[in-house]
Amino acid sequence: QVQLQESGPGLVKPSETLSLTCTVSGYSISNGYYWGWVRQPPGKGLEWIGSIYYSGSTYYNPSLKSRVSISVDTSRNQFSLTLTSLTAADTAVYYCSRGGSTPMVVVYWGQGTLVTVSS
Amino acid sequence: QSALTQPPSASGSPGQSVTISCTGTSSDVGSSNYVSWYQQHPGKAPKLMIYEVRKRPSGVPDRFSGSKSGNTASLTVSGLQAEDEADYYCSSYAGSNNLMFGGGTKLTVL
Numbered sequence: 001q002v003q004l005q006e007s008g009p010g011l012v013k014p015s016e017t018l019s020l021t022c023t024v025s026g027y028s029i030s031n032g033y034y035w036g037w038v039r040q041p042p043g044k045g046l047e048w049i050g051s052i053y054y055s056g057s058t059y060y061n062p063s064l065k066s067r068v069s070i071s072v073d074t075s076r077n078q079f080s081l082t083l084t085s086l087t088a089a090d091t092a093v094y095y096c097s098r099g100g101s102t103p104m105v106v107v108y109w110g111q112g113t114l115v116t117v118s119s
Numbered sequence: 120q121s122a123l124t125q126p127p128s129a130s131g132s133p134g135q136s137v138t139i140s141c142t143g144t145s146s147d148v149g150s151s152n153y154v155s156w157y158q159q160h161p162g163k164a165p166k167l168m169i170y171e172v173r174k175r176p177s178g179v180p181d182r183f184s185g186s187k188s189g190n191t192a193s194l195t196v197s198g199l200q201a202e203d204e205a206d207y208y209c210s211s212y213a214g215s216n217n218l219m220f221g222g223g224t225k226l227t228v229l
Contacts, residue, residue, distance in 0.1 A: 045122065
């Protein structure tokens with residue numbers, strides 16, 4: 001059974017850059033599938049951030065594309081999210097995820113990590 | 120881009136059936152077979168319940184079913200049980216390798 005675990009800072013200042021890492025266990029990223037990030041502001045709905053294929057091809061939410069980057073490190077079986085120019089609106093629970101043979105479905109979810117943007 | 124439209128709330132008594140709608144446009148739900156549904160209990164990560172409009176992942180009870188007509192997808196929960204009380208989100212491919220979620224529906228089991 002694949003498991004995903006997010007790690008990163010819980011508090012980031014406005015205008016700074018957020019970096020989160022997702023460590024995958026129970027499955028090798030190199031074997032395929034899409035890997036990505038979804039976020040959920042407190043008390044609100046889900047927002048897809050983007051996905052990456054194990055080979056490195058990336059897909060991003062158009063509304064975040066200018067600030068987002070997702071990368072993969074197959075040697076560590078990890079993938080990462082970078083989000084720049086943070087504002088309070090980026091405060092959310094960030095979930096890392098595994099898709100299927102398409103990035104358009106989220107099959108497995110991490111437990112999520114709360115990131116607060118505040119000075 | 121706007122989120123897919125879901126009713127904020129739905130409810131039913133134990134044993135009854137309830138249907139949750141997810142309305143989009145001809146550019147997303149209407150033209151996509153990649154419509155999914157997720158269940159989220161408070162404080163927990165979402166769980167995939169339906170994918171590709173009507174397929175159930177292994178382990179999801181057959182009380183959960185999905186369908187689509189035109190620009191509207193639907194999730195039906197039959198034989199409601201107390202543990203079905205949760206938030207439900209739909210998602211759809213929205214073109215240009217973009218995934219869109221609905222605003223969510225809070226399902227209450229009376």
